[in-house]
Amino acid sequence: MKKLGILLVLAGLVAQAHADEVKVAVAANFAAPMQKIAQAFETASGHKAVVSVGSTGSIYAQIRNGAPFEVFLAADDETPAKLESEGAGVKGSRFTYAVGKLALWSATPGLVDAKGEVLRQGNFRKLAIANPKTAPYGAAGVEVMRKLGLADALAPRIVQGESIAQAWQFVSTGNAELGFVALSQIWQDGALKGGSAWIVPESDYTPIRQDAILLAKGEGKPAAQALMGFLKGDAARAVIQSYGYAH
Amino acid sequence: MALEAQDWAAVWLTLKLAATVTVLLLCVGTPLAWWLARTRSRLRGVVSALVAMPLVLPPTVLGFYLLVLMGPNGPVGGLTQALGLGLLPFTFQGLVLGSLIYSMPFVVQPIQNAIEAIGARPLEVAATLRARPWDSFWTVVVPLARPGFLTAAVLGFAHTVGEFGVVLMIGGNIPGQTRVVSVQIFDRVEAFEYAHAHWLAGSMVAFSFLVLLILYTVNPDARRRAA
Amino acid sequence: MSPTALELRVRHRLPGFELDVDLTLPARGVSVLFGHSGSGKTTLLRCVAGLERAASARIAVHGEVWQDEHGGFVPAWQRPLGYVFQEASLFAHLDVRRNLAYGMRRALGRADAGEIEAMAERFGIAALLARRPDKLSGGERQRVAIARALLTRPRLLLMDEPLSALDAARKQEILPYLERLHDALEIPVLYVTHQIEEAARLADHLVLMEQGRVRAVGPLEEALARVDLPLAQDHEAGVVLRARVEAHEPDWHLTRLGFAGGTLHVSQRALEAGAPVRVRVLARDVSVMLEDSAASSIQNRFACTVAGISAATDPAHALVSLEASGTRLFARVTRRAVTQLGLAPGMAVWAQVKAVALLD
Numbered sequence: 062m063k064k065l066g067i068l069l070v071l072a073g074l075v076a077q078a079h080a081d082e083v084k085v086a087v088a089a090n091f092a093a094p095m096q097k098i099a100q101a102f103e104t105a106s107g108h109k110a111v112v113s114v115g116s117t118g119s120i121y122a123q124i125r126n127g128a129p130f131e132v133f134l135a136a137d138d139e140t141p142a143k144l145e146s147e148g149a150g151v152k153g154s155r156f157t158y159a160v161g162k163l164a165l166w167s168a169t170p171g172l173v174d175a176k177g178e179v180l181r182q183g184n185f186r187k188l189a190i191a192n193p194k195t196a197p198y199g200a201a202g203v204e205v206m207r208k209l210g211l212a213d214a215l216a217p218r219i220v221q222g223e224s225i226a227q228a229w230q231f232v233s234t235g236n237a238e239l240g241f242v243a244l245s246q247i248w249q250d251g252a253l254k255g256g257s258a259w260i261v262p263e264s265d266y267t268p269i270r271q272d273a274i275l276l277a278k279g280e281g282k283p284a285a286q287a288l289m290g291f292l293k294g295d296a297a298r299a300v301i302q303s304y305g306y307a308h
Numbered sequence: 309m310a311l312e313a314q315d316w317a318a319v320w321l322t323l324k325l326a327a328t329v330t331v332l333l334l335c336v337g338t339p340l341a342w343w344l345a346r347t348r349s350r351l352r353g354v355v356s357a358l359v360a361m362p363l364v365l366p367p368t369v370l371g372f373y374l375l376v377l378m379g380p381n382g383p384v385g386g387l388t389q390a391l392g393l394g395l396l397p398f399t400f401q402g403l404v405l406g407s408l409i410y411s412m413p414f415v416v417q418p419i420q421n422a423i424e425a426i427g428a429r430p431l432e433v434a435a436t437l438r439a440r441p442w443d444s445f446w447t448v449v450v451p452l453a454r455p456g457f458l459t460a461a462v463l464g465f466a467h468t469v470g471e472f473g474v475v476l477m478i479g480g481n482i483p484g485q486t487r488v489v490s491v492q493i494f495d496r497v498e499a500f501e502y503a504h505a506h507w508l509a510g511s512m513v514a515f516s517f518l519v520l521l522i523l524y525t526v527n528p529d530a531r532r533r534a535a
Numbered sequence: 536m537s538p539t540a541l542e543l544r545v546r547h548r549l550p551g552f553e554l555d556v557d558l559t560l561p562a563r564g565v566s567v568l569f570g571h572s573g574s575g576k577t578t579l580l581r582c583v584a585g586l587e588r589a590a591s592a593r594i595a596v597h598g599e600v601w602q603d604e605h606g607g608f609v610p611a612w613q614r615p616l617g618y619v620f621q622e623a624s625l626f627a628h629l630d631v632r633r634n635l636a637y638g639m640r641r642a643l644g645r646a647d648a649g650e651i652e653a654m655a656e657r658f659g660i661a662a663l664l665a666r667r668p669d670k671l672s673g674g675e676r677q678r679v680a681i682a683r684a685l686l687t688r689p690r691l692l693l694m695d696e697p698l699s700a701l702d703a704a705r706k707q708e709i710l711p712y713l714e715r716l717h718d719a720l721e722i723p724v725l726y727v728t729h730q731i732e733e734a735a736r737l738a739d740h741l742v743l744m745e746q747g748r749v750r751a752v753g754p755l756e757e758a759l760a761r762v763d764l765p766l767a768q769d770h771e772a773g774v775v776l777r778a779r780v781e782a783h784e785p786d787w788h789l790t791r792l793g794f795a796g797g798t799l800h801v802s803q804r805a806l807e808a809g810a811p812v813r814v815r816v817l818a819r820d821v822s823v824m825l826e827d828s829a830a831s832s833i834q835n836r837f838a839c840t841v842a843g844i845s846a847a848t849d850p851a852h853a854l855v856s857l858e859a860s861g862t863r864l865f866a867r868v869t870r871r872a873v874t875q876l877g878l879a880p881g882m883a884v885w886a887q888v889k890a891v892a893l894l895d
Binding site: 116118119121122186187189192194195219220221222223227230231234235236237 | 372375376378379380381382395397398476477480481482491494495497498499500
Binding site: 429 | 584585586610611612613614616617618620624626627628637638641642683684687693
């Protein structure tokens with residue numbers, strides 16, 4: 062038995078020597094699709110993707126302070142650009158891997174109508190958004206309310222999550238009846254997972270471009286290069302679209 | 309000074325929250341500490357474990373369950389709605405409740421240790437000198453356990469000031485209501501406003517150091533009692 | 536028989552120990568609960584005080600019932616008693632004056648400064664009123680504790696080995712206060728100790744306890760003179776005699792005492808002729824001779840009859856009971872001496888007493 066155990070451990074070490082590892086930092090809204098992509102990537106390339114999830118701001122601060130990430134999938138396009146200009150990202154490696162869609166969502170079926178009239182009718186107590194100062198989806202939500210001329214009227218009802226994940230949590234637990242969330246959070250395989258939602262027309266807010274960048278620590282690493290390539294491929298695209306992102 | 313009005317609002321709110329929580333915890337924690345120090349009940353272990361849970365649980369776990377429990381579909385939420393109090397998440401009262409639970413061990417344990425250190429004898433002496441139990445509590449236990457109470461109050465206050473995870477989960481970041489200093493620092497960092505973040509964070513460091521310095525200077529055996 | 540003041544019927548079970556006591560004790564004087572540790576004397580005292588609630592008990596003091604068989608239980612803080620604990624039990628956060636006032640204020644509804652100072656004077660602690668307990672010696676602390684208990688005007692004083700935490704010198708410092716207390720106090724005292732010397736000096740009444748039960752109870756002199764009790768086996772075993780001052784012999788600095796069986800000389804004391812005194816004679820200080828011999832330096836000698844010979848725990852020794860005109864005395868001698876002198880009950884012998892301790 063003991064010998065067998067040692068053999069298995071050795072086999073594991075050998076297998077690891079072949080396969081490289083890539084450390085990926087992912088914005089919270091893209092956590093679920095990234096899990097699927099990572100699995101597909103492992104099967105296709107034999108490399109292993111180790112995924113860390115966080116808010117774009119925190120990941121930025123961590124990268125600037127020596128975090129070992131090799132690839133970064135941000136929730137916006139500004140942060141990767143900033144990293145590139147600061148020399149923490151590889152020049153020319155940036156690309157938009159997904160365009161986020163904003164949705165007004167309620168966990169209660171039927172509460173949100175297909176046109177978002179619920180915002181005007183106001184039969185709700187709290188409206189959750191992500192912090193507009195730090196989260197692109199939060200900023201987009203504010204933009205939509207302004208466009209509807211409701212920004213001031215709704216201000217007292219707004220509760221902020223620190224990330225879009227938290228905004229979703231406030232709504233899903235019922236503590237906020239409504240919330241602006243990422244479509245990717247409530248969408249799977251081309252359909253709404255539950256509750257009721259208004260998919261906000263893309264013309265009502267600045268497109269939420271989510272950019273990926275190869276970080277300095279990943280430069281020249283085959284596994285990191287491979288992942289950047291895989292994200293542009295059809296397999297990844299299919300996953301991304303199934304979660305309600307545009308491409 | 310690099311602090312703006314919203315930073316000061318967060319500071320003021322934090323102090324108000326910590327003061328409220330400390331006073332309430334001394335009221336709730338003292339009888340609880342007394343019971344834990346004196347009882348021979350089999351429930352003692354269970355209650356001790358529950359009180360100490362926030363020491364080991366990530367605040368986010370606590371915050372998440374509070375959010376669920378206090379929400380419209382949770383039992384606590386159902387109760388507060390039935391009582392006409394509305395829902396607690398995203399309110400100052402909700403933060404107070406969350407902080408009560410989160411800071412509980414920091415108040416209960418020093419008091420409990422102090423009461424245990426006093427032992428039963430002074431109370432027996434007081435009884436043979438005709439002091440009623442309530443009388444002996446105020447005239448014997450409180451004065452003898454004073455260092456424990458002081459430690460409890462300071463740690464309860466300081467720990468509430470330093471709380472982040474629970475507030476983040478149930479606060480909703482509402483200025484003047486639930487946006488406390490720790491959240492404000494997080495926002496400043498997230499928004500790349502590092503200068504403001506430094507001022508606030510630096511003040512927190514200085515505050516914590518001062519509080520502990522005072523505690524250990526005024527009350528040298530606080531460390532032992534808090535342990 | 537003096538009027539019964541204390542009715543103590545207590546049954547209490549603790550892990551590995553059972554207390555089963557049925558006692559009635561007199562209204563005045565010191566009753567010493569004597570026994571080894573674990574004999575239940577402290578538990579009994581705590582039950583009387585109400586610090587421990589006996590499973591089944593009837594405790595009545597001067598006719599006032601503190602606990603009865605029907606579940607009636609007066610809490611400790613409602614019982615008019617004074618309790619002196621083994622170790623210092625002063626409130627560390629209060630100075631001596633406030634310690635003294637603590638019980639008085641609660642018992643009498645006032646803390647009279649004059650009364651407190653008078654009591655402090657009586658116990659030699661008047662100069663210490665402003666001090667904190669941690670600035671007092673062990674003996675001073677215990678005197679404060681006794682004074683504090685007495686200031687509540689208790690109807691019963693309970694003392695749980697009040698001297699056991701003190702060294703010999705401190706004990707000697709406090710014993711005179713206790714002896715004075717013994718003479719002046721109108722209320723009954725229950726005094727727990729395992730020191731035979733303390734019992735002999737303070738007790739009027741002795742309750743011998745063994746494994747949670749009362750082995751013997753009676754006036755001190757009787758209890759000490761019983762050879763069947765384990766008291767007789769103690770290294771400090773001995774009897775207490777009642778005597779009277781007969782005369783002083785100033786040339787020799789001696790005082791002559793007379794008792795039923797003869798006379799004894801002790802170092803001169805400032806006592807009036809005719810005054811009653813109690814003296815303690817230890818078994819190890821008594822030797823036996825077949826005939827009187829003026830050739831001895833020991834002058835306290837008197838004629839006795841051998842009443843009995845019993846074994847001692849030490850196999851080399853025997854305990855000889857002597858009778859001198861109705862007064863019982865013990866002599867501890869070697870078994871070899873018993874055989875060589877041919878001692879047997881009924882024999883007329885002489886007792887020679889090496890040392891005598893005057894108790895009052």
